[in-house]
Amino acid sequence: MMLMLHSLPFLWQGLLVTLHVSALVVVISLVLGVVLGVGLSFGPWWVVWPVRLYSDMIRGLPLLVLIYSVYYMLPLTGWSVPSFWAAVSALAAFQTAHVIEVTRGAVQSIPHGQHEAGKAIGLGFGQRMIYVVMPQALRRFLPPWINTVVSTVQGSALVSLVGIVDLMFSIQQVIGRTFKPMPLYILGALIYFAINYALSLTSRALEARFAYIRE
Amino acid sequence: MNYHLNYYFIWKYFGRLGWGLVVSLELAIVSILIGCLIGLTLAVVSHGARRPVRILVGAYVEFVRNVPLLLLVYLVFYGIPSVGGFAYSATTSFVMTLSLYAGAYLVEVFRAGLAAIPKGLIDAGRAIGLTPWQRVLYVRLPSMFRIVLPSLGNAFISLFKDTSLATVLAVPELTFGANWIYTNTFRIVEVYTVVAPMYLITGFVLLFGLRRLEHRFAIRRR
Numbered sequence: 001m002m003l004m005l006h007s008l009p010f011l012w013q014g015l016l017v018t019l020h021v022s023a024l025v026v027v028i029s030l031v032l033g034v035v036l037g038v039g040l041s042f043g044p045w046w047v048v049w050p051v052r053l054y055s056d057m058i059r060g061l062p063l064l065v066l067i068y069s070v071y072y073m074l075p076l077t078g079w080s081v082p083s084f085w086a087a088v089s090a091l092a093a094f095q096t097a098h099v100i101e102v103t104r105g106a107v108q109s110i111p112h113g114q115h116e117a118g119k120a121i122g123l124g125f126g127q128r129m130i131y132v133v134m135p136q137a138l139r140r141f142l143p144p145w146i147n148t149v150v151s152t153v154q155g156s157a158l159v160s161l162v163g164i165v166d167l168m169f170s171i172q173q174v175i176g177r178t179f180k181p182m183p184l185y186i187l188g189a190l191i192y193f194a195i196n197y198a199l200s201l202t203s204r205a206l207e208a209r210f211a212y213i214r215e
Numbered sequence: 216m217n218y219h220l221n222y223y224f225i226w227k228y229f230g231r232l233g234w235g236l237v238v239s240l241e242l243a244i245v246s247i248l249i250g251c252l253i254g255l256t257l258a259v260v261s262h263g264a265r266r267p268v269r270i271l272v273g274a275y276v277e278f279v280r281n282v283p284l285l286l287l288v289y290l291v292f293y294g295i296p297s298v299g300g301f302a303y304s305a306t307t308s309f310v311m312t313l314s315l316y317a318g319a320y321l322v323e324v325f326r327a328g329l330a331a332i333p334k335g336l337i338d339a340g341r342a343i344g345l346t347p348w349q350r351v352l353y354v355r356l357p358s359m360f361r362i363v364l365p366s367l368g369n370a371f372i373s374l375f376k377d378t379s380l381a382t383v384l385a386v387p388e389l390t391f392g393a394n395w396i397y398t399n400t401f402r403i404v405e406v407y408t409v410v411a412p413m414y415l416i417t418g419f420v421l422l423f424g425l426r427r428l429e430h431r432f433a434i435r436r437r
Contacts (some may be wrong), residue, residue: 060418061411062379065390069411072403076218150281157283161383168285175293182298185290189282196281 004187007174014170015191021088021156021166026149028092033099038129040100041107051100058097063155066090071162087159091152098148106140107133139210146203150196157192167191224400225409228392235392236413242388243375245310250317250374251367257318258325272322279319284380288312292384305384317374324370328363329355361432368425372418379414389413 040051058066070090074081081089110133118128160169171188175181225232261272279287292308303311332355340354382391393410397403 057415060376060415062376062390062414064379064382065393065407065411065414068390068394069407072397073407076404154281154283157285160285168283171286172289180297181289182294185286185294189278189286189290192283192286193278193281197277200277200281 001183003178003180003183007178007184007187010174011167011170011187011191014165014167017165018153018156018167021084021091021159021164022149022153024088025091025095025152025156028088029095029099029148029152030145032092032096034103036096037100037103038107040104042125055097055100058094059101063091063094064158064161066094067158067162083162084164087162087164091155091159094155095148095152098151099145102141102144102148103137105144106137109140110136139206143203143207143210146199146206150199150203153192153196153199218404220405221402222405222409224396224402225405228396228400231387231392231395232389232410232413235387235389236417238386239375239378239381239388240417242306242310242313242378242381242386243371246313246317246374246378247367247371249310249314250321250370253314253318254321254325257322258329261322262326262329276319276322279316284312284316284377285383287316288380288383291315305381305386309378309381309384309386313374313377316377317370320370321367324363324366325359328359328366331362332358364425364429364432368422368429371425372421375418375421376414 036051036054039047040055043051067087067090070093071083071086074086074089114132114136115128118132123131156166157168160166160172163169165173167188171184175184178184257272257275261269288309291312292305296302336354336358337350340350345353378388379390381388382394385391387395389410393406396406
């Protein structure tokens with residue numbers, strides 16, 4: 001018990017890195033994923049095919065393989081990338097593919113009549129998206145999107161394998177000094193659990209909140 | 216860019232990748248079988264059980280679902296033996312972890328599957344005089360199996376991808392084979408341009424096969 005308390009300051013630094021990585025990935029994948037997801041749903045074939053290919057390929061690979069590939073192969077392009085950004089871009093590429101699918105699901109659930117109504121009152125594509133489709137798609141988007149945030153926080157533990165000192169790595173470091181694995185793994189599990197369970201509960205609450213709407 | 220592609224070593228050591236893929240598939244198959252057993256048992260037990268039982272099952276599901284798999288892998292391999300005073304091999308440990316992980320996801324799948332069985336089917340079973348156990352064996356389980364098959368297939372493919380984490384315990388699966396070749400030959404680009412398609416193609420073959428299977432067992436509505 002005392003060991004858990006004493007190791008907290010060390011884990012705190014790691015936790016900050018985990019949160020930093022997760023936050024970056026969540027923001028990048030949200031922006032890219034929504035744009036590409038809308039492109040996948042409404043774009044011409046030369047947008048749809050590459051996005052479809054990207055999404056299916058990335059989702060078909062284990063995240064760990066993706067992280068290793070980006071981490072080891074980026075430097076070969078002659079582009080010196082710090083390992084932090086290599087890991088963040090690999091995670092972001094992975095999560096973007098998932099956000100694309102969430103966006104596609106949400107946006108395509110809006111009946112075609114809504115688009116036609118928007119056209120009928122003279123709205124352009126951007127306006128139809130912002131004023132008609134997005135507000136309605138939001139409730140289909142939020143719960144599964146929060147689940148991708150949970151999987152981002154979980155996936156961020158893998159960046160410890162390419163040497164980034166996140167929460168997972170700090171746990172290993174403290175174990176390396178104390179040789180007491182069990183208390184630290186449990187403590188780490190509790191910290192991850194606290195973050196992700198809060199997110200999961202939010203997702204479930206939103207789902208319940210939106211459940212009254214029936215088509 | 217002065218990097219010259221050289222696949223010589225990849226083909227020379229391809230056995231490590233080929234057998235690695237086999238080990239990955241084996242890990243996924245064993246884990247989903249044990250996971251199904253865990254999931255099905257807990258779903259049946261917690262179905263209509265008393266509150267403490269449901270809370271316990273819920274705690275297991277929520278814990279496993281909200282903690283990174285990597286942490287669970289370490290916890291089971293390094294953590295538990297350190298307090299239990301016993302040890303097991305990396306493969307055993309990883310299969311146990313992945314099974315527990317699969318079980319937590321499959322409880323929900325089976326619970327939904329059991330709830331989705333049309334009431335009329337069970338009533339029909341009762342009407343032709345089946346005992347409660349026969350109803351479970353011949354009516355509930357087969358119809359549930361058809362309902363959960365798509366989710367089961369997806370869970371299997373995602374477990375297949377998760378087997379890549381076994382590399383941290385030096386279980387000789389596909390990612391471990393890739394890293395072995397990398398550390399011994401430094402042909403990193405070549406290794407990953409071969410390994411990534413191996414994962415992708417296997418995943419798509421599994422997906423295709425499972426879709427066929429679903430089609431074969433789909434409930435035909437007339």
